[in-house]
Amino acid sequence: GENVEQHPSTLSVQEGDSAVIKCTYSDSASNYFPWYKQELGKRPQLIIDIRSNVGEKKDQRIAVTLNKTAKHFSLHITETQPEDSAVYFCAAKRWGSQGNLIFGKGTKLSVKP
Amino acid sequence: SAVISQKPSRDICQRGTSLTIQCQVDSQVTMMFWYRQQPGQSLTLIATANQGSEATYESGFVIDKFPISRPNLTFSTLTVSNMSPEDSSIYLCSASSGNTIYFGEGSWLTVV
Numbered sequence: 001g002e003n004v005e006q007h008p009s010t011l012s013v014q015e016g017d018s019a020v021i022k023c024t025y026s027d028s029a030s031n032y033f034p035w036y037k038q039e040l041g042k043r044p045q046l047i048i049d050i051r052s053n054v055g056e057k058k059d060q061r062i063a064v065t066l067n068k069t070a071k072h073f074s075l076h077i078t079e080t081q082p083e084d085s086a087v088y089f090c091a092a093k094r095w096g097s098q099g100n101l102i103f104g105k106g107t108k109l110s111v112k113p
Numbered sequence: 114s115a116v117i118s119q120k121p122s123r124d125i126c127q128r129g130t131s132l133t134i135q136c137q138v139d140s141q142v143t144m145m146f147w148y149r150q151q152p153g154q155s156l157t158l159i160a161t162a163n164q165g166s167e168a169t170y171e172s173g174f175v176i177d178k179f180p181i182s183r184p185n186l187t188f189s190t191l192t193v194s195n196m197s198p199e200d201s202s203i204y205l206c207s208a209s210s211g212n213t214i215y216f217g218e219g220s221w222l223t224v225v
Contacts, residue, residue, distance in 0.1 A: 034214070042218070043205065043217060043218050043219055044156065044205075044216050045216075046213060046214075046215070049212075100144075100161060100214075101158075101214055102158075103155045103156045103157075105154070
């Protein structure tokens with residue numbers, strides 16, 4: 001089955017700097033990769049996702065890149081703000097299947113003002 | 114997007130008792146899932162709730178401990194049976210129509 005590894009487990013940056021979180025997956029059939037942000041005491045919220053027919057996707061300060069050959073994908077947050085502080089989870093599944101999401105272990109991002 | 118409501122949002126339970134968590138989606142969805150998130154940890158899938166049939170459980174989770182119902186396309190329940198302190202966790206309902214998966218607010222259970 002699928003296995004998703006996520007690094008780093010914690011990340012601390014200064015406000016305005018960029019943050020990068022990386023994930024690798026094991027199942028070459030996985031082709032849908034969402035990222036979730038979870039603030040303390042709240043539900044996970046989908047912030048961006050990418051399909052394997054696309055190498056990069058951007059949404060304002062957030063971008064996700066995918067390297068299918070190497071089976072890894074990354075979340076990039078530019079111009080970080082204190083409100084970006086949260087736990088970020090990557091996940092993988094097969095697009096269009098009834099399979100479930102397999103999550104990475106999460107990255108706790110702290111943005112210091 | 115789907116709006117998912119769970120209840121209870123929080124409860125303190127006595128060990129040995131059982132608690133049922135309800136999950137209501139505001140639209141018909143294809144798939145519903147139950148996840149567990151222990152404090153400071155990632156999300157672990159308990160089972161896929163199948164409409165009109167038995168749930169599909171992941172390794173390490175069994176029907177006797179976590180019975181699940183899904184009577185229709187918008188509603189599901191998860192029961193945590195014979196609770197012990199190790200069951201203290203957040204239980205999250207999720208749903209999808211297609212590939213995007215949305216989560217409920219979670220039910221925080223503390224077993225004392």
